[in-house]
Amino acid sequence: MPLGEFDVIARYFSRSSPRSDVLLGVGDDAALLTPPPGQALVAATDTLVEGRHFLPGTPANAIGHQALAVNLSDLAAMGAEPAWALLALSMPRSDERWLADFADGLYALAERHGVALVGGDTVSGPLVVTIEVLGFVPPAAALLRSGARAGDLIVVSGGLGVAAAGLEELQSGRAAFESKDARVRRFLRAEPRLALGRALRGFATAAMDVSDGLLGDLGKLARSSGVGACIDLERLPVASELAAYPLAEQERLVLHGGDDYELLFTLPADHFGHIAHFSEAGGCSLQCIGSMVPGAGVECRRDGARVNVAGKGYDHFAC
Amino acid sequence: MPLGEFDVIARYFSRSSPRSDVLLGVGDDAALLTPPPGQALVAATDTLVEGRHFLPGTPANAIGHQALAVNLSDLAAMGAEPAWALLALSMPRSDERWLADFADGLYALAERHGVALVGGDTVSGPLVVTIEVLGFVPPAAALLRSGARAGDLIVVSGGLGVAAAGLEELQSGRAAFESKDARVRRFLRAEPRLALGRALRGFATAAMDVSDGLLGDLGKLARSSGVGACIDLERLPVASELAAYPLAEQERLVLHGGDDYELLFTLPADHFGHIAHFSEAGGCSLQCIGSMVPGAGVECRRDGARVNVAGKGYDHFAC
Numbered sequence: 001m002p003l004g005e006f007d008v009i010a011r012y013f014s015r016s017s018p019r020s021d022v023l024l025g026v027g028d029d030a031a032l033l034t035p036p037p038g039q040a041l042v043a044a045t046d047t048l049v050e051g052r053h054f055l056p057g058t059p060a061n062a063i064g065h066q067a068l069a070v071n072l073s074d075l076a077a078m079g080a081e082p083a084w085a086l087l088a089l090s091m092p093r094s095d096e097r098w099l100a101d102f103a104d105g106l107y108a109l110a111e112r113h114g115v116a117l118v119g120g121d122t123v124s125g126p127l128v129v130t131i132e133v134l135g136f137v138p139p140a141a142a143l144l145r146s147g148a149r150a151g152d153l154i155v156v157s158g159g160l161g162v163a164a165a166g167l168e169e170l171q172s173g174r175a176a177f178e179s180k181d182a183r184v185r186r187f188l189r190a191e192p193r194l195a196l197g198r199a200l201r202g203f204a205t206a207a208m209d210v211s212d213g214l215l216g217d218l219g220k221l222a223r224s225s226g227v228g229a230c231i232d233l234e235r236l237p238v239a240s241e242l243a244a245y246p247l248a249e250q251e252r253l254v255l256h257g258g259d260d261y262e263l264l265f266t267l268p269a270d271h272f273g274h275i276a277h278f279s280e281a282g283g284c285s286l287q288c289i290g291s292m293v294p295g296a297g298v299e300c301r302r303d304g305a306r307v308n309v310a311g312k313g314y315d316h317f318a319c
Numbered sequence: 320m321p322l323g324e325f326d327v328i329a330r331y332f333s334r335s336s337p338r339s340d341v342l343l344g345v346g347d348d349a350a351l352l353t354p355p356p357g358q359a360l361v362a363a364t365d366t367l368v369e370g371r372h373f374l375p376g377t378p379a380n381a382i383g384h385q386a387l388a389v390n391l392s393d394l395a396a397m398g399a400e401p402a403w404a405l406l407a408l409s410m411p412r413s414d415e416r417w418l419a420d421f422a423d424g425l426y427a428l429a430e431r432h433g434v435a436l437v438g439g440d441t442v443s444g445p446l447v448v449t450i451e452v453l454g455f456v457p458p459a460a461a462l463l464r465s466g467a468r469a470g471d472l473i474v475v476s477g478g479l480g481v482a483a484a485g486l487e488e489l490q491s492g493r494a495a496f497e498s499k500d501a502r503v504r505r506f507l508r509a510e511p512r513l514a515l516g517r518a519l520r521g522f523a524t525a526a527m528d529v530s531d532g533l534l535g536d537l538g539k540l541a542r543s544s545g546v547g548a549c550i551d552l553e554r555l556p557v558a559s560e561l562a563a564y565p566l567a568e569q570e571r572l573v574l575h576g577g578d579d580y581e582l583l584f585t586l587p588a589d590h591f592g593h594i595a596h597f598s599e600a601g602g603c604s605l606q607c608i609g610s611m612v613p614g615a616g617v618e619c620r621r622d623g624a625r626v627n628v629a630g631k632g633y634d635h636f637a638c
Contacts, residue, residue, distance in 0.1 A: 006539075023359055027543070028464050029396040029527055030363035032456070035354045040342055043437065044349035045451060047407040049444030077348040088366040088407070088449040118362065125368030126445040130407040132364060134453075137351070145347050208348055220325075224346070 008094050008122050012103040013087065017116035021083065031118035033084055039136035044074035050127035055170055059177050060098045062188040063129060064105030069192050070211065071133040072113060073261040076197035077209040079143040082113055082135040087120035090128040113194055143200055143207035143265070148225035152205050152266035152292040155275070157196055158284050159239025160214055161250065163187040164257025182241045190261040199278040200265055207265035213256040215309065217264055219298050225266075230299045231290030233307065237262075255309060266292055327413050327441050331422040332406065336435035340402065350437035352403055358455035363393035369446035374489055378496050379417045381507040382448060383424030388511050389530065390452040391432060392580040395516035396528040398462040401432055401454040406439035409447040432513055462519055462526035462584065467544035471524050471585035471611045474594070476515055477603050478558025479533055480569065482506040483576025501560045509580040518597040519584055526584035532575040534628065536583055538617045544585075549618045550609030552626070556581075574628060585611055 014026045023032035035041050048054055048067050068085060075082045087106070091098075110117060115133070166187030169175035175184045193209070200207055206225055210217050214236075222229040236254045245253070267275065272288065279286045293299070300309045333345045343351035354360050367373055367386050387404060394401045406425070410417075429436060434452070485506030488494035494503045512528070519526060525544055529536050533555075541548040555573045564572070586594065591607065598605045612618070619628045 023458060024461070024463065029393040030361045030399065032397070032458065032461055033360040033362060034458070035360050037356055041352040041354050041360070041453075042349045043352060043403070043405060043451075043453065045405045045407045045438060045440050045449075047409055047440045047442050047444075047447075047449065049409050049442055049447075052442060052444055074348040078351070080349065084362070086362060086364045086451055088364050088451075090366055090368050090447055119364060121364050121366045121449075123366050123368055123371060125366075125371050125447060128366075128368075128409055128444060128447045128449075130364075130366065130440075130447075130449040132362075132405055132407075132451040134360075134362065139342060139351065139353070142343070142351055144343065 005122050008099060009120070012099045013117060013120060015107060015117070017118065019083065019114070019116045022116050022118055025116065025118045026120065031084070033118065036136055038138070040139040040142060042075055042078050042080040042135045042137050043132065044071055045130060045132040046070045046074065047128060047130040057177065060101035061105035064102040065109050065189055067129040067131045068106050068109050069190055069261060071131045072192035072194060073209040073211065075133055075135045076192045076194045077143065077207050077263060078137055079141055079197045079201045079207070080135040080137040081198060082115045082133055082194065084118045084134045085110065085115050086132045087117060088130040089120065089122050090125035092124065092127060141201040143197065143204050145206055145208050145221050145224035148206035148221060148227055148266040148292045150227050150292050150294045151268070153269050153272055153288050154218065154229060154231060154266055154290045154292060155286050155288050156210070156214065156237050156262055156264050157193055157286055158260065158262040159237050159241070160210065160260050160262060161253030161257045162239040162241045163190055163259035164253045165242060165245070167259065186241070187259060190259060192261055193263045193284065196263055196278065196283055199283065200275065203271040203274055204265040204267045207263055210260055210262050210264050212258050214264065215255045215298060221264065222292065222296065222298060225292070228293045228295035228297050228299065229290060230293045230301060233300055233302045235287065235289045237287035237289065324441050327418060331418045332436060332439060334426060334436070336437070338402065338433070338435045341435050341437055344435065344437045345439065350403070352437065355455055359458040359461060361394055361397050361399040361454045361456050362451065363390055364449060364451040365389045365393065366447060366449040376496065379420035380424035383421040384428050384508050386448040386450045387425050387428050388509055388580060390450045391511035391513060392528040392530065394452055394454045395511045395513045396462065396526050396582060397456055398460055398516045398520045398526065399454040399456040400517060401434045401452055401513065403437045403453045404429065404434050405451045406436060407449040408439065408441050409444035411443065411446060460520040462516065462523050464525055464527050464540045464543035467525035467540060467546055467585040467611045469546050469611050469613045472588050472591055472607050473537065473548060473550060473585055473609045473611060474605050474607050475529070475533065475556050475581055475583050476512055476605055477579065477581045478556050478560070479529065479579050479581060480572030480576045481558040481560045482509055482578035483572045484561060484564070486578065505560070506578060509578060511580055512582045512603065515582055515597065515602055518602065519594065522590040522593055523584040523586045526582055529579055529581050529583050531577050533583065534574045534617060540583065541611065541615065541617060544611070547612045547614035547616050547618065548609065549612045549620060552619055552621045554606065554608045556606035556608065
């Protein structure tokens, strides 16, 4: 006999919280929380739809991870420290094995970052997972998209294009969900750059996470800041996992691939040394790919000469 | 040409906020908010799925209203004052007319209660609307489900069963969405009892909103509080809109119908006078239907004799 709605919540989504700032968690009409004084509350929500954000047949554990990871990535991009999450889960059936796997994926990531699941809603319907995360940041230290200035360096964390390559391997059938392939693993289990986001407080002038493709996302950052951007294609952070790909493929994946959830940020050149320490201390690699310039739009250069780059980032209603 | 994802957000979900506690709203990776010192943050989320929570063909304006109303009702049940909302909208197409209507319905209710829409996510997929609301309450004044004690009175606001009757009229084709019928209007546009929730601070020992049916929801409140409940069927708050229904139908609708979003609460008998002032001042009618008792479960009495009542509240995975 399938579990009822309230049994689902009680059995899978009521793990006790290690946070003392949760006065009341799952089980009442709403959660009661204690934000720390003097900090801004940071709130974000992201939705994953089966067939759009994840392929049919994706292991539930990976969906649970990903649904939280994309949200935590938004908080990382603000320089925020995450605290609490709410889950709205629409699913066709209350399949106990699926639910246990999903909850394990979600809680494993939550526990790594000290996040408490404090509420939610479980309904029957198509498989759609929405998470909302809440965190904190000192108001003056928040990283916005709008603070970049002409002359600032443009920096990207980690290597890009890996998750997009993993997605293509899954879509083409060249790899299975259970594959140990690093690209597939990265697509299914991107890790939000929370430590880097906090390290950028006071140094970065603007930041966002790369979720819809580097070129499109950099365009948004430039537009928000009211300046232009100029990047050198030979400095793109091509991940080592793409070493065997042809150069044109590498460039396409790095410029347009989404889902790596790396951070894209700008900072004055004299701050780069501070941030490099984070990288050297084992945080993650950081690659300077160009600089912000007066004007508007994103210009790509190869060997110093301007080039046009085809393709664009992901837009849900553009296809 | 259909609107792109980012145009949808910019055009329909970026109305400026009247709240000075919104440091940064829609348009960045996350919102930045300033909770008032000394208050608990109250967070709830509810999801509406087409075909489950609203019928196919429901006017977008009503969906926008309802998606926010069910969430505000959760805050009302905590005695909280709402402040901010985030919207996660999955929809098949970016239909401009639908979006404009949906946004109008959502913003009209938001503005009535001083709520600012501060963030969200818009994706293509099945029609699923998730809203998350945030508000405040003094920590000691929050209304939980767990505080009822044996001897407390059980009180319900307004009249119950109206929304369920409206839903049945729509499902059977006896009424259309555009009908002026009071039952249909109530189903499409229930008003959250926020003023009542705040008036109950310091008086009610437990509270919740009636969303899945009075009998089932009272059972949850009793279980949370570790006591039993006993109600008198002749005291049920049958709404005047149900006057023409046969008595058995009235009882079924009132006991098991959902979606009225009235408040169900308990309080010591000597507090009832205070709360009655709220009712007399035009807040809404309040009906005492019984009292909490030692033990467990919900007992129904008719003319003082115990009766068994068939049927139960709504459970998403029970069918």
